[in-house]
Amino acid sequence: MALPxxxxxxxxxxxxxxxxxxxxxDEFKPFSIRIDNYYPSSSTLTGFEEQICAVDDLVSFTFNxxxxxxxxxxxxxNIPSRLLGLIHLSTxxxxxxxxxxxxxxxxxxxITHANETRKGIEYTIETKVFQFKRLTxxxxxxxxxxxxxxKRFTLPSVSQNNWLHLSTKSILSRDARKYALHSKDFNxxxxxxxxxxxxxxxxxxxxxxxxxxxxxxxxxxxKEFLNHPEWDTLEVNFxxxxxxxxxxxxxxxxxxxxxxxxxxxGQSRYVIMTLS
Numbered sequence: 555m556a557l558p559x560x561x562x563x564x565x566x567x568x569x570x571x572x573x574x575x576x577x578x579x580d581e582f583k584p585f586s587i588r589i590d591n592y593y594p595s596s597s598t599l600t601g602f603e604e605q606i607c608a609v610d611d612l613v614s615f616t617f618n619x620x621x622x623x624x625x626x627x628x629x630x631x632n633i634p635s636r637l638l639g640l641i642h643l644s645t646x647x648x649x650x651x652x653x654x655x656x657x658x659x660x661x662x663x664x665i666t667h668a669n670e671t672r673k674g675i676e677y678t679i680e681t682k683v684f685q686f687k688r689l690t691x692x693x694x695x696x697x698x699x700x701x702x703x704x705k706r707f708t709l710p711s712v713s714q715n716n717w718l719h720l721s722t723k724s725i726l727s728r729d730a731r732k733y734a735l736h737s738k739d740f741n742x743x744x745x746x747x748x749x750x751x752x753x754x755x756x757x758x759x760x761x762x763x764x765x766x767x768x769x770x771x772x773x774x775x776x777k778e779f780l781n782h783p784e785w786d787t788l789e790v791n792f793x794x795x796x797x798x799x800x801x802x803x804x805x806x807x808x809x810x811x812x813x814x815x816x817x818x819x820g821q822s823r824y825v826i827m828t829l830s
Contacts, residue, residue: 556588556662570629577632585631586664594619601736606767609655613647614766616693618737620681627663635699643696647788653690660684675699717805721772724801733764757797765825785829796824
């Protein structure tokens with residue numbers, strides 16, 4: 555059962571993170587909190603709309619809106635991993651009914667599973683969004699602690715010879731820093747090249763969710779896709795980090811409702827997305 559709480563401020567989150575007691579994996583216990591009458595911050599709302607689009611137009615905004623509650627859940631959990639070592643592997647959204655983010659919401663976030671895989675420890679984090687006592691949106695995220703990997707894991711190559719080109723975009727470092735301000739995701743690897751190198755990365759990288767938002771706005775505005783039946787479920791896998799600066803290409807698999815975000819040379823696939 556979810557533990558009722560009030561939203562913590564930044565100092566409260568830091569205190570919980572510092573005093574958190576991690577356990578061994580075999581001692582992991584599911585953990586869930588619930589915050590009622592919740593509003594995303596005004597800076598999150600306005601920042602998203604200035605950089606991306608109207609918040610109620612993209613179901614993926616759910617991740618941004620509820621990210622502070624996700625953090626609040628993680629810093630109080632007993633997961634064995636370091637908090638800064640988690641990598642976003644995948645995210646999935648289901649729209650049950652319309653949601654208005656400027657009205658009060660009830661948010662329930664649960665860490666339901668912790669499984670050891672050859673890639674490392676994977677955590678399943680489920681978010682449920684309610685409005686007026688009715689479930690409106692669900693969001694499931696898989697986070698990975700790569701430091702516990704049993705061996706190096708590489709993705710198989712992806713053939714994209716028949717994929718249809720939809721759009722291209724250049725992404726700069728300032729886009730990542732601007733997105734961090736309104737998403738409240740200040741992971742150092744998104745803030746500067748120097749900080750990213752302290753974590754063993756060659757360059758800073760863009761947030762995976764930034765790419766997801768851009769892909770959805772391009773898909774929804776594409777004339778060939780406008781006549782597609784309404785979709786209710788969005789599934790996303792993050793395949794490779796997108797280092798900055800970068801020029802990315804959005805493509806569609808003509809055989810199904812899958813979309814990929816690739817490097818311009820086609821050598822790297824950053825994101826794969828499926829609508830249904």
